[in-house]
Amino acid sequence: MHLTGASALVTGGASGLGAATSRRLAAAGAHVVVLDLNEELGTEFAAEIGGTFAHADVTDPAAVDAALDAAERHGPLRALVHCAGKGGTVRLVNRDGSPGDLDLYRQLIDINLVGTFNVLRLAATRMAGNEPVDGERGACVLTASVAAWEGQIGQIPYASAKAGVVGMTLVAARDLATKGIRVNTIAPGVFDTPILARFSQEIRDGLGAQVPNPARLGQPDEFAMLAQQVVENPYLNGETIRLDGAIRMSPR
């Protein structure tokens, strides 16, 4: 998908993997709408890359539609990179013997899985109205996690949601095939983003050392490089790509 003269929506675009991707897509010629809950960070960052900030929750249809309106004011929406997501711990049986928190489970499924469906359906609807370029109307990249296959203890909601994202990838690509819109997913391993900021340097180094090769945390720009390639490569469709230095997460 060619990005020059087009607009792109990057959710979770103010931080981490989304910010690195926003920067790359802007450098490739797209007008990037940085959608995020974090208004302060997002406004400053969008200005820095010559894009537009949209304050929205990915689960809110009206707010996401407003962000898409903002994107289309700068050219047809040709790319979506959906990075917004959130972790959180839920056990099946708590230490005190009580059952795990159902409300928190629902909340994390809502953000990570329902939010993905919401953004994908609304972005694809806009892309479907584009004039095709070399047979393509648009390209969508979703973000899962290696937790989709190797969720660690406590990651039940996150792992369920990310497995749902992996599960929707092929069917979404099939669903949108006749419209000339591709859908792929990237499943990151452990990346050095603010999501890991709550851990000490020692824990972060330890996580990096568990990666077979290269034995370090992933850099956000390594995710962004792949996201750009997935958007640009017209033959890549319906696939989930692990980007993880060959790590396979242990139970804890």
Ligand SMILES: NC(=O)c1ccc[n+]([C@@H]2O[C@H](COP(=O)([O-])OP(=O)(O)OC[C@H]3O[C@@H](n4cnc5c(N)ncnc54)[C@H](O)[C@@H]3O)[C@@H](O)[C@H]2O)c1
């Ligand atoms: N960093 C990692 O090691 C790693 C590993 C596997 C998967 N992931 C996934 O990659 C994605 C990006 O993670 P990151 O590490 O860049 O995290 P991050 O915390 O740096 O960035 C996430 C951004 O999403 C935004 N956000 C969260 N909930 C939102 C919502 N409901 N609506 C709109 N914006 C929302 C946050 O404000 C934040 O700016 C997430 O989906 C995460 O699950 C990250």
